[in-house]
Amino acid sequence: MLDLVVKNARLLLESGLIRGGIGVKDGKIGVIARDEHLPDANIIIDANSNILMPGLIDGHAHIHDPAMLDHEDFTTGTRAAAAGGITTVIDMPLTSQVDTPILVDEKISQGESIAIVDFSFYAGMINSDNVPAIPLLIDKGIAAFKAFTCEPYYANNGVILRALSEVSEQGGHLTVHAEDQGIIDEFAKDFQDEWDAPVSHALSRPFIAEQYAVKQMIDMAERTGGHLHIAHVTTADGVREIEKGKLRGVMVTTEVCPHHLLFNSDEMNRLGPKSKMNPPLRSKRDVSALWSALLRGIIDLAVTDHAPSPLQEKEVGREDIRKAWSGVDGLQMLLRILLSEGVNKGRITFEKLLRVASLNPAKLFGLYPRKGALLVGSDADFVVIDPALEETIGEEMMFSKCDWTLYDGMKVTGTPLMTFVRGVQVYGDNRMHVKPGHGQFQPMSGYSPIGV
Ligand SMILES: [Zn+2]
Known part of the structure; x- marks a missing residue:
């Protein structure tokens, strides 16, 4: 029986x-x-x-940072995940470092005591002090590492080269938030007194900041042989650099978020500070390029980058968008957007949905074939x-600790x-249907090549 x-x-x-x-x-x-x-x-x-279909695996979500538990925690974040069809969440730190075996053990026990769906998590943020810890963390089942080419956790190219060399030898991958800090700093000077319009946030972080950083990162991946994963690509030019890298055999993968597939920067003034995130919303042309890249297999994963804040941390940006929290909800939206805007509008197939939301993340994070596929x-x-079920998104349906959504009112x-x-x-x-504590830690082991 x-x-x-x-x-x-x-x-x-x-x-x-x-x-x-x-x-x-x-x-x-x-x-x-x-x-x-x-x-x-x-x-x-x-x-x-x-x-x-196999439960979704969200490869990029910020749900439990001990310093920011007013934003989300393992219970509320995995509750939202469950309501979004996500059965494994890969958490990523926001401000609290997870870069020693002891911190890994602490995070596992925090998650196993209160999570509802399964989870694993990133180590980071990578800096010159913790690069040597990479092999110790891999032994603990954490093989995904996060670094930034920009603030707030800027790591210079030397650190990123060392980290890529380390994952080249030890396994796992380095995920980079790729926007060039120098370009951001310089272009922000153009907006001296114009920060009351939310769109200033997007305009001050031009597409070339992404393209230039992506290009450099791919060059370093090529030199080291380390697996580079570009976090949340947003621009046609960034996609083109990744496609060129893939075509010449560089070990590079990437991901896209639902908000970048749905909204463009022209909508920021209407949407208000809730629409602030990094990288920012881009042009309509970029949105089309992202769907195309998803369909063609240049983008490997669809992830949420779920990182909402209490509403007041958004509202303080009404007069000056620089003061608003950067980050939006996504856990309950990822599958809905991929179905509604993707499959039902003919932009992607069901098979592609399976690949980018379940199968590929299982392979990237070393969870396949335990996770990510319907297999005996x-x-x-x-x-x-x-x-085919129609629904209007409303704040009353949110399971997140921050009970607002950027998608409010959308059909x-x-x-x-x-x-x-x-x-x-x-x-x-x-x-x-279950109490907190059902979720189990999922150690990452190995990597299976991702197909298109
Ligand atoms: Zn993120």
Whole structure:
């Protein structure tokens, strides 16, 4: 007897959609079959012909920083994740360093005591003092490292070269927030007294700051052989540099966020300080280039960069956008935007959705095949989605600690109905089904090449 069967679904496999269901035993997928061949189970759920896909793996979210627990924590962040069809969150530090084995142990125990979905996390921020800790952190199951080419955690090219050499030898990857600080500093001088318009934030961080930094980072990855991951690419020019790097065989991958796929900088004055994030919103042309790159496999992952703040930390930027917090919500929006603006508008296919949101992140973070695919023996992490259900996004549906959303009032088509982590339903009917503490730490091991 199985623990759980979900039948009458359209299963999203690498080869496409097929009719059938899955059976779960001890938290793992035990059977994938047509309905008539599914064994009996203690719990049987009818998916009503909706789509059942592997749970999303958000490769970039800021949910638990001990110094910023008024923004989000492991419970509220993973609650929002569950409601967004995300079954594993890769957390990234905001200000508190996670760069020693002791700090890794502390973060694992914090997460395992209060998280709802599974999690892993980045080490960072990388600087000249903690580069030597990289092998020790990999031994602890943390193989993803974060560095900045700009403030607030600027690391110079020497540090980044050393870190890339280290991951080249030890495994794992270095994720770089790539915007050139010198270009940002110089262009910001043009806006001396004009900071009351939110769009000034975007205009003061020009696209060339991204392109130039991306180009330099790829050059360093080429010289060292280290795996470089460019965080949240936003511009057509940044994408072009990454495409050129990939074509000449450099080990470079990248990711895109839902806000950069949806909004452009012309909308910032209407949206107000909530629309401030780094890198900023870009032009309509850049938005089109990002969708195209996602479709063509130049962009490997779709991630949230979820980093909201209490509303007052946004509102203080009404008169001077420089004072507003940089960061937006995303955990409940990623799947909705990929379905509504991507699949349902013909910009990407369901198979591409599976790749960029589940399969590729599982491979990048060394979680595959335990996570990221519907395979016999994999963890039973999945989400049932109704791709045709229409919904208006509202603040009342938010599970985040910061109960506002940049997407307020937007009409979307396609929504997650039920989310399961290791065979246990964690979300459904607009509520959580488990208590905090269900989430488990997922150590990163190895890397599987990502396909397009
Ligand atoms: Zn981030």
